[in-house]
Amino acid sequence: EIIKHRFAEDKKDAALKGFTAGVDIDMVGDTLDGDVYAHYLKNLVEEGLITEEQINNSVRNVLRMKFKLGLFEDPYVNPEKIQNDVKLEKDRTLALMAAHETITLLKNDENILPISLSQFKDIAVIGPNAHRKLLGGYSGEPKYYTSVLDGIKQKVGNQVNVRYSEGCRLTEGGSWNDDLITFVDDEVNNRLIEEAVENVKKSEVIILALGGNEQTSREAWNKNHMGDRADLELFGRQNDLIKALLKINKPIIALLFNGRPNACKFLNDSVSTILECWYLGQETGVAVADVLFGNYNPSGKLPISFPRSAGHIPCYYNYKPSARRGYLNDEISPLYAFGYGLSYTSFKISNLTLEKSSIRKNESTKVFVDIQNTGDREGEEVIQLYIRDMFSSVTRPVKELRGFTKVNLKPSEKKTISMEVLPEHLAFTNINYEWTVESGDFEIMVGNSSRDQDLIKTLLSVI
Incomplete structure (x- = not known):
């Protein structure tokens, strides 16, 4: 990379600059840019540009980490003790x-979820990700894999008729590793959309598996291996599929599978029920079916904010005060905020108090808050702690996550939970480039997402 950036003349120069900068490990193997140490360090020693002692120090750094990891305590494996099939089954x-x-429940406006096996007798499973293996990049090939379609069929057995249509296709075959991406002809997708529309007419509910795949969002590691997109909308003809299915006037439960957020505003405005699934791994279909049919109550929270469009990027919760002035004729807020996620039950968070409302710079305090399950199902909620420095020597974000905890509650059950506020949670690099805690007021916010409407607040004074 430093050759591409014109920082190093050639691989030999790259080896010298990387090594003298303190880089102890070079990527080895059959790579375009790797193996520079293996090829050039010996020459650099012979030319007097580096010393053997420098190499010895670098080797010590690597070995030191291996010792700390315990790799030398028992470096040998007994082949007779390897029972891979047994381990894979347990895993x-x-x-x-x-x-x-x-799995994160983004929307359940009409409380369609969870589905009971007696509720519907004919279900349509539709979409490009309904029966495709979705593992993401840099993943191995698992021994087991259950698609969404297979998981639903296993769950309902003979009690419910399950119909399937691909609906539309994002790419023709292909994998994450393939350089070439083959896109789908419109004629093929027109036919697939028509087939799906015809197939769902006799169904009572549509489970629609959308999003992306390992080819539509991936690391662009070379000019012949592209992975970035200029548009964050659902890829290909997926919105056309949604429009066609909406005309059938059947309830739609949307499942999103993707490696990064989609700006799925049309989908959000059009359907009442959305689950964000990301890439769920080998048990995809089993997990999805468990959530759909109420065997598992979702408690996932978003680790990133979902923008409303590509024009809303950058979109993140911990922005500086003047970084969100707004847009002409559009919302300033994200489509879904960092930390957001619903449940099949409801929770009330109240009675926020501090162990000490005033502390010294080197002291800590505890935050106490009550949480009650106000619904009729057992569920889990993730309580999140945010802070804001009300006045500081340099500009600080409007809020920063400083802790979280997950609590399980039965219906009507109430618990008081506590989280610590430590000096490190209040510290930052001040105007003099010092890592320190400054005196003043800090807003303490506790809730179940980063949205202001989901937080209750109090003040902590640091003296």
Whole structure:
């Protein structure tokens, strides 16, 4: 990379500059830019540009980390003790738990979810991601994989008729590794949309699996391996598919699978129920079916804000006070905010208090807040703690996440939870480039997302 940026003349110069800057490890293997240390460090020593002692120090740095990781305590593996198939089977439980906790309920306006097996007798599973293996980039090939369609079929058995149509296609085959992306002819997608519309006419509800795949959003590691997009809307003909299905006037439950947020404003305005799934791994279909049919109550929260359009980027919760002046004839807020996520039950957060409302710069305090499950289902909520420095020597964000905790509550159950506010949560680099806590007031905010309407507030004084 430093050759591309004209910082190094050639690979030998890159090796010298990287090594003398303190880079101990070089990417090795069959790579375009790697292996420079293996090829040139010996020459650099012979030419007197670096010393063996410098190499020894670099090797010590690497070995030191390996010792700390325990890699030398028992470096050998007994082949007889390797039972890979048994381990893979056991790991399915962990994979399913991770998938469950990832799924985030963005919208459930008409309370269609969760579905009961007696509620519908004919379900249509539609969409380009309904029956496609979705793992994301830099992932291996799992022994097991369950698609959305397969997971729903397994869940309902013979109790519900399940119809399937692809609806539209994003890319023709392909994988994350392939340089070439083959896009789909409009004629093919026109046919797929027509087939889907015809297929759902006899169904009672539509489960619509949309989003992207490993080819429509990926690392663009070379000019012949593109991965970035100028538009954040749903890729290809997905909005056309949504429009066609809306005309059938059946309830639509949308599932989004993607590696980064979509600016899915049309979908958001058009359907009452949306689940953000990201890439759920090998247990995709099992996890989705568990959430759809109420075997698992979703508790996921967004780790990033969803912009309303590409023009709303950058879109993040911890912005500086003057960074959000607004847009002509459009909302300034994100489509969905950092930390946001619904549940099949409801929660009330109240009675925010501080152990000490005034502390010294080197002291800490505790935040206490009550949370009650006000719905009729057991569920989990993620309580989030944000702070704001009310006045400081340099500009600070309007809020910063400083802690969170997940709490499980049965219907009507109430708990008081506590979170610490430590000096490190209040510290920042001041105008003199010093990491410090400044005196003054800090706004303490607690709630279930970063949105102002989801937070309750109090003041902490630092003296």
